[in-house]
Amino acid sequence: MKPASTDGRARPRSLRGVEWRDLIGLADVRAAADRLRPVGVETPLQLSDRLSERYRASVYLKREDLQAVRSYKIRGAYNFIAGLPPDRLGAGVVCASAGNHAQGVAWSCRHLAVPGVVFLPRRTPRQKVARIRTLAGDLVELRFVGDTFDDANAAAAAYATETGATVVPTFDHPMTVAGQGTVALETIDQLGCPPDVFVVPVGGGGLISGIAVTVDGEGAPTRIVGAQPAGAPAMVRSLEAGHPVTIDIADDFVDGAVVRTPGHLTFAVVSDLVPQLEVVAEGRVCTEQLALYQEDGIVAEPAGALSIAALDALADTIVGRSVVCVLSGGNNDVARYGEIIERSLVHQGLKHYFVVAFPQQPGALRRFLDECLGPADDIVLFEYVKKNDREFGPAVVGIELAHRQDLEGLVDRIAASGLDAQRLPPDSPVFRLLV
Numbered sequence: 131m132k133p134a135s136t137d138g139r140a141r142p143r144s145l146r147g148v149e150w151r152d153l154i155g156l157a158d159v160r161a162a163a164d165r166l167r168p169v170g171v172e173t174p175l176q177l178s179d180r181l182s183e184r185y186r187a188s189v190y191l192k193r194e195d196l197q198a199v200r201s202y203k204i205r206g207a208y209n210f211i212a213g214l215p216p217d218r219l220g221a222g223v224v225c226a227s228a229g230n231h232a233q234g235v236a237w238s239c240r241h242l243a244v245p246g247v248v249f250l251p252r253r254t255p256r257q258k259v260a261r262i263r264t265l266a267g268d269l270v271e272l273r274f275v276g277d278t279f280d281d282a283n284a285a286a287a288a289y290a291t292e293t294g295a296t297v298v299p300t301f302d303h304p305m306t307v308a309g310q311g312t313v314a315l316e317t318i319d320q321l322g323c324p325p326d327v328f329v330v331p332v333g334g335g336g337l338i339s340g341i342a343v344t345v346d347g348e349g350a351p352t353r354i355v356g357a358q359p360a361g362a363p364a365m366v367r368s369l370e371a372g373h374p375v376t377i378d379i380a381d382d383f384v385d386g387a388v389v390r391t392p393g394h395l396t397f398a399v400v401s402d403l404v405p406q407l408e409v410v411a412e413g414r415v416c417t418e419q420l421a422l423y424q425e426d427g428i429v430a431e432p433a434g435a436l437s438i439a440a441l442d443a444l445a446d447t448i449v450g451r452s453v454v455c456v457l458s459g460g461n462n463d464v465a466r467y468g469e470i471i472e473r474s475l476v477h478q479g480l481k482h483y484f485v486v487a488f489p490q491q492p493g494a495l496r497r498f499l500d501e502c503l504g505p506a507d508d509i510v511l512f513e514y515v516k517k518n519d520r521e522f523g524p525a526v527v528g529i530e531l532a533h534r535q536d537l538e539g540l541v542d543r544i545a546a547s548g549l550d551a552q553r554l555p556p557d558s559p560v561f562r563l564l565v
Contacts, residue, residue, distance in 0.1 A: 154339075175192055195428065206306035211223055226279060229262070236262050252274045331433050355444060363409050414439045415435050417478060482531070502544045
């Protein structure tokens, strides 16, 4: 996607009649840093030799995957709960989450001895659920509802109304934003100066708002760039509309950054302070996840790799500059790696599927192998569907290529063979079922 510039945007200057600058500023972020300092949430800032060489820049990773809860969400959750007055803590707290915020809330409840309830979408990855249970102990109850964060969020709000519990906002609250902003304070201190570019994953906008508020408050010339998954670009669509909008989720793979509606506060901050957002394909995220694992020994969840995956779109503009990518989380279920590999191969143009109508006669498969496949082509799936008449039987055939440019030759050879074969486009329902 081309950079979404603030030029030409509808730029709302108020938030329900209040300027966002009256709600959140650098002083709030510094207060959050003081509140968080005793519980040890500081994470390393590491120079990536691999990425620096690839993009001809000084690329640093802010390793929020190394938090006790393996994501930055611990910062906003703890800052919010620790800042509540004692009389509100008696009724406990409640939150909705796709996983990482819940871990931050659970960890904070244990450390602050506050009871809590966490509402999770039913599709929350098992690894995250197991981690939440481990962190929660007996103080926090888990409840599953709906398929999206917004479903869980509605249930959490209803619970708060019924019980008097305080909702711990996932992103749309000054205390949450201030807690997430401490990522930028740490980064500037560790680097010794503000970076030239800060690349930040975006879901509801809490992290990028906190970082943007901090950089703005420091008067730094740092360019803030947001990265959203292609299947859930809620903030991008809202900026285009000039106000927060609710979107349909096309793909929830990057679960840590999937929301249907961005926050009002976070939208206002991003609208004013973030000049560029990039939409990143899920397959590109998967490719970067695998590179982080295989080459750097880093386990990143999809949202954790999102900012790094966005660097391809920024390559021409970051040469010779200092770039910080927030590796926002490392809660990845090992069971997902099969899908990650598959999505990566498809994105790179190395894996393709065909429906082939094989003649019901001896040697038909041998003919396909001999006449259609190149020397480096590999059949990785062969599913015979059924014999639908006396002469032909369809089969789904998956082929992995050594190089993406080999596809043209494969398609030409299939056409020359005379076989009735149809390539499944990546946006077809059957293709999505296979992947």
